Amino acid sequence: MIGSLVSTAQLADLSGVRIVDASWFLPEHGRDARAEYRAGHIPGALFLDLSTAKPGAVAIDPHAAYVVYDDSPLKTAARGWWLLKSSGAKSVAILDGGLAKWRAEGRSLEAGEGSTFGATKVARVVDSLRDKDDVRATTDQIVDARSPARFAGEEPEPRPGVVPGHIPGARNVHYATMYEADGTWKHGDALAAAFTAAGVDLDRPITTTCGSGVTACSLVFGLHLLGRDAALYGGSWADWGSDPTTPKESGR
Known part of the structure; x- marks a missing residue:
């Protein structure tokens, strides 16, 4: 190992x-x-x-x-x-x-x-993967890895049909804050501070999100380094922001 x-x-x-x-x-x-x-x-x-x-x-x-x-x-x-x-x-x-x-x-x-890499024919059940219905019903903290401007809805979304904004109540922790200036990972207090400065309670369950489920994985790994497990909303904002029935917020 x-x-x-x-x-x-x-x-x-x-x-x-x-x-x-x-x-x-x-x-x-x-x-x-x-x-x-x-x-x-x-x-x-x-x-x-x-x-x-x-x-x-x-x-x-x-x-x-x-x-x-x-x-x-x-x-x-x-x-x-x-x-x-x-x-x-x-x-x-x-x-x-x-x-x-x-x-x-x-x-x-x-x-x-x-x-x-090849692919298997049948996917395993991924316990830490969340869909839109899970996120609608969750009591987890939602932590969004997109840039502050995209989180706030101040920039247009890059995908057609996706409106700007974020999931109501979400906290914004930009994925770049997981890293030092040289591209290596932060550790310990510096890593924890990236979350707590955004109002994230590290002792409560967390579901991460981003634009399409890619950069949110930096948050998942950062929390892993801190000894915390986190879920991932696979569809992320591309899924939520393209659905006219989902609630949305803007602002920081």
Whole structure:
């Protein structure tokens, strides 16, 4: 078993682990995750296509140890971590600082097609995944990982038919506040403060949300580092904000 976070130096010395590239981008980034993987990835890394991977249905080896990284401004390794865990992997870590730190240290990369994760035919039941009806009925704290401007409804939503705003009563903890300036994870009091400063009670149940269920995984992992479990609203604002029957709020 490995810990939840692995440093670049630790990964360079590890053997027998399966390394996973979980980079993913929005259209406005103008980047192609698979093409960037082909151009250069950590030697031996598998590519996990977050645009098609479904919760609970990634074909993993439950006895293997995985280390997930990304090279995305959205910090998508956390989504990869959540998908592998939800699919039954027992030992999954995130590479602290991701591919950017690995590359900055001059560590080796390899190019080529590599290998891509497959999918299982039948998804597992994911206990920590919530749908819209669950969120309507929940007494959990709702914590939204989107930027303050999107949370407040001050910016248009990038998806057609989705109105701006947030779920009534939600707290806003931008996913970027989970990280230090160099892209590594915050720890301890600094990490806890990102939540408590937004009025989140770390001793009460939490359901996380964002635009489409990706960046909210940074909150799930951050809470995991603090010893707390959290649920994920899979459809997130793309689901809630496109439904004319759901209540919505704006403002900070």
